[in-house]
Amino acid sequence: MYLDERKKRILQAVVQDYIATAEPVGSRTLARKYNLGVSPATIRNEMADLEEMGLLEQPHTSAGRIPSDLGYRYYVDYLMEKTHLTxxxxxxxxxxxxxxxxxxxxxxxxxxxxxxxxxxxxxxxxxxxWAGSVILYIELLPLVPEKAILLVVTNMGTIQHRFLEIPDEITARDLAVISEVLTRHLRGLTLERLSRAALRDIRDELAAYRRVVGLVLEAVEDAIGGGRAxxxxxxxxxxxxxxxxxxxxxxxxxxxxxxxxxxxxxxxxxxxxxxxxxxxxxxxxxxxxxxxxxxxxxxxxxxxxxxxxxxxxxxxxxxxxxxxxxxxxxxxxxxxxxxxxxxx
Amino acid sequence: MYLDERKKRILQAVVQDYIATAEPVGSRTLARKYNLGVSPATIRNEMADLEEMGLLEQPHTSAGRIPSDLGYRYYVDYLMEKTHLTxxxxxxxxxxxxxxxxxxxxxxxxxxxxxxxxxxxxxxxxxxxWAGSVILYIELLPLVPEKAILLVVTNMGTIQHRFLEIPDEITARDLAVISEVLTRHLRGLTLERLSRAALRDIRDELAAYRRVVGLVLEAVEDAIGGGRAxxxxxxxxxxxxxxxxxxxxxxxxxxxxxxxxxxxxxxxxxxxxxxxxxxxxxxxxxxxxxxxxxxxxxxxxxxxxxxxxxxxxxxxxxxxxxxxxxxxxxxxxxxxxxxxxxxx
DNA sequence: CCTTAGCACTCTGCCAGCGAGAGTGCTAAC
DNA sequence: GTTAGCACTCTCGCTGGCAGAGTGCTAAGG
Structure with missing residues (x-):
């Protein structure tokens, strides 16, 4: 869309004034506040053109103009003076x-x-x-009897936790062993895909804890998937x-x-x-x-x-x-x- | 404040109707909707009394009445019929x-x-x-070179974490030792007051890590205090x-x-x-x-x-x-x- | 003595009508 | 191409009138 210099200046002035005042801006105001070097009548003609091009619009016949979405777009793309914070x-x-x-x-x-x-x-x-980060540690800690807490720590320092019910006979030492195995196999993997292979290896290595390993892996997957939000x-x-x-x-x-x-x-x-x-x-x-x-x-x-x-x-x-x-x-x-x- | 039965019923009706409609309620409406057995005129007299007692008020002369705070209070304390969820x-x-x-x-x-x-x-x-719960574990885990993450886990399963800068020469093993000492001394303490004695004991036992122990304890205190929100x-x-x-x-x-x-x-x-x-x-x-x-x-x-x-x-x-x-x-x-x- | 019907009064909300103000588009002159 | 002038349009705020709702008071009735 081609606009000559004067149209650009007028569009810019309209946008700026409307941003500042929230009032539809008329030709008179424009001529007075921004010294465009032309009379209100000329500005009116230009504004009528800009309206036809879809850059301005009128709330009703006898109000000033306000920028249309397209008008703002043009302003943002071509007219806006970049500023910096002080x-x-x-x-x-x-x-x-x-x-x-x-x-x-x-x-x-x-x-x-x-x-x-x-x-x-x-x-x-x-x-x-959280996505894209890499597992660093997985820890399983006893909390209260028959309850444990699972922590997943990533290299970005985010932490997810889940609670687990565990059978009474699993000791703190068992949990430490499980933690170690989990960490060893999963460390370095991104959260998006824990390889199936790694999960199977874990299952094999922890065969002795068959009763809990399913639950634990479920919690791990959940902590990782659920943390996405x-x-x-x-x-x-x-x-x-x-x-x-x-x-x-x-x-x-x-x-x-x-x-x-x-x-x-x-x-x-x-x-x-x-x-x-x-x-x-x-x-x-x-x-x-x-x-x-x-x-x-x-x-x-x-x-x-x-x-x-x-x-x-x-x-x-x-x-x-x-x-x-x-x-x-x-x-x-x-x-x-x-x-x-x-x-x- | 003593109200006779009829006043109670009228107050109750006003409150209920106003709750339902959000419109000031007049004597006529009241007589029609709730069968109080009396005419609007009587109700008007009663309402005038209730207004004088501060239980009702009028938005303006010729509108119906609405309950005042006191009116709601009376309703809630004495008139409201307790319901249960279905x-x-x-x-x-x-x-x-x-x-x-x-x-x-x-x-x-x-x-x-x-x-x-x-x-x-x-x-x-x-x-x-978080207040009132008891420290269960404190863990210090290496994150990236020269950074570690501190985890404080409580018996309620809440977790606070903080990042720490640590000197290069501190190894993962060192951190494990520190974690163990921290946990041993602080486990079981409520979050509100870590005893000064425990902190000094830690300082003594970890004298070898003088360079980091200050930082670590600071982070612990902060994690505990800052978690209050x-x-x-x-x-x-x-x-x-x-x-x-x-x-x-x-x-x-x-x-x-x-x-x-x-x-x-x-x-x-x-x-x-x-x-x-x-x-x-x-x-x-x-x-x-x-x-x-x-x-x-x-x-x-x-x-x-x-x-x-x-x-x-x-x-x-x-x-x-x-x-x-x-x-x-x-x-x-x-x-x-x-x-x-x-x-x- | 309490209750009630009747009535005058009051206040709001709504609508129509009006004028001021702002801005436009058009026309004609420069 | 630009501009002054002018008739036109639309909004906004104000006013007055009217309907509706509700009240308080008074007087009559049980």
Whole structure:
């Protein structure tokens, strides 16, 4: 789609003004606030063109124009001036995330809050990804009589646990033996596929414990498979209610909260385009979700070249894209850095 | 406060009708729907009395009456007919919670969702309580070069972990020795107070590892102290938006979501009266919270006589108390039962 | 003395009508 | 190609009127 310079400037001005005010913007306002060097009448003509091209739309005949999804898209792709967080802001993030950090989950949890605090949007954070990591230890420890706890520790430091009923005659020593055998055979395998061969070997070697080995292996498989659901952290859900476009429209708020409450939807939202570094999906571009009035900016974070999770910002289509992008970019690279340091 | 039979019946009818319809209820309606055997005029006189006593109030001169906090309180304490969940409902709960259960956290998480599904209110669940449990194992495992992971396992099957930087020269065998010493000295201690003596003994016995023992003990203390923040699970946040009294009033919704988003407020809300079995706090009785239009029904769940956590239902003051109470009571005793079975 | 019918009064919610304000599209002049 | 002028349109907020619901009071009845 080709736009001459003047159209670009006008589109840019409309988008920026609408983002700032949430009010449809008219030719007069435009001429006054942004010195475009032409009169309102000319701007009107241009805006009519932009509307015909599908970049702007009118809520009703006699209101100003607002950007369409396509208009935002053009803005984001070609017109938006990239910004960076200020040194103070970066510092704030670093302080918020780096102080007294105890476990990776905590880092991710705080990330969602910081994201929201930086932008007044809703911050999302997913991870850390459990898939793709490698088993380091499997331990079976007696808990109370006839109960044991199974721990699976991976090289990423994630831990899954399961409870097991065990027959009375199995001693702590037996459990230690079983742990050792399990660890020896499974160590180094990725979680996605425990080789069938390894499982059979274990069964053979532990033939003496026939009564429990089935249960134990089941628990192992379960711990590994069931752990797939990484937690999603939300920050600033409340901010949605501060957006003027939603103050009056409970139905929309409900749609959004519904998505925010449904983990698998969120997961889909965050991971859909985790391939690239940064994804911006605007309004109706999010086909799967009934939220044509929302945009989302997402990015994955990595350790080395493995995707460890994703973060995102959800807000009205009218969000400050430049700031959202700057924040997401900084946060995802900072997260990657922190994790790299954490794990190596 | 003494009420004669007729006043009781009228108050009861007002509360029930208002709970059902969310509309102020007038004398005419009352006379028609509930056969009180008297005319609207008499009812009006009685209602005027009830209003003077502070049990009812009028939104404006010419609307019907609605119960005041005090009115609800009287209803809950003296007039409410206790109900029980039907066999089908109980079955639904049992099915939802008992199938394929993997870990205690999952049980609690599902509880909040079931609570909300049963009542169309917002379900809260806190726990399982980490305080009061006893250390069973402490393990220090090498993770990647110069990093180790510390695991603290308690008799309740909760696990805390922390990452540690360790000098290169410390071997896996060294870590095993340290683990053994830690476990030997700390096993059986409750998390609240690791005795100073035990810590000194450890320091003495591990003098050879002077370089790491400080770090390790710090991590242990941190894992134990930091773990205090049990997770809170929410279910059905969305239901708030379905309440007619909040459909129009974004400010209230915001207040509520704000509380729901702030963990320490929720914790306070759930634990405030964990002493008794069941607590109902109505509207303004919740002094600490700026939500005079909300009530909350809470109960703790236990294993033996130790409080393991709490569950609750949050909704408008107009909630169906009888149902909320029945649900909470069933759920908390069912939870206690499940956990008792789990742990013993 | 309690209960009840009747009635005047009050307040809300809803709708229609109106004017102000903002913005547009079109036309004609520059 | 640009711009001033103008008629037109649409929203928003305000007002007044009206129906509906409910009340309190009074007076009559058991």
């Amino acid at each position: 040194a103070e802001e970066q510092d704030f993030i670093v302080q918020s995330l780096a102080t007294k950090l105890q476990a990776v989950e905590e880092l991710i949890a705080r990330t969602s809050e910081v994201l929201s605090a930086m932008t007044n949007l809703t911050g999302l954070a997913l991870g850390p990804q 990484e937690r999603i952290y939300l920050g600033g859900t409340l901010n949605i209610l501060n957006q003027p476009e939603f103050r009056r429209d409970l139905a929309k708020v409900k749609d959004i909260l519904n998505v925010l409450e449904t983990e698998h939807l969120l997961r889909q939202l965050l991971l859909e385009e985790a391939g690239g570094t940064l994804a911006i999906r605007i309004g109706g571009e999010n086909r799967a979700f009934n939220m044509p009035y929302c945009s989302i900016v997402t990015a994955s974070y990595r350790v080395g070249d493995r995707v460890m999770g994703a973060i995102g910002l959800l807000g009205p289509t009218r969000m400050e894209y430049a700031r959202a992008v700057a924040t997401i970019e900084f946060m995802s690279s900072f997260l990657s850095e922190m994790l790299a340091h954490f794990y190596r | 066999a089908e409902e109980q079955d639904f709960i049992v099915q939802s919670l008992a199938t394929k259960l993997q870990a205690v956290e999952e049980l609690i998480a599902r509880t909040s969702e079931v609570l909300s599904a049963m009542t169309n209110l917002t379900g809260l669940a806190l726990g399982p309580q 049990e997770r809170i699970y929410l279910g059905g946040t969305l239901n708030i938006l379905n309440q007619p009294e909040f459909r129009r009033d974004l400010a209230k919704v915001k207040d509520i979501l704000n509380v729901l988003e702030t963990e320490h407020l929720l914790r306070q809300l759930l634990l405030e009266e964990a002493g008794g079995t069941l607590a109902i706090r109505i509207g303004g009785e919740n002094r600490a919270f700026n939500m005079p239009y909300c009530s909350i029904v809470t109960a703790s769940y236990r294993v033996g006589d130790r409080v393991m956590g709490a569950i609750g239902l949050l909704g408008p003051t107009r909630m169906e108390y009888a149902r909320a109470v029945a649900t909470i009571e069933f759920m908390s005793s069912f939870l206690s039962e499940m956990l008792a079975h789990f742990y013993r």
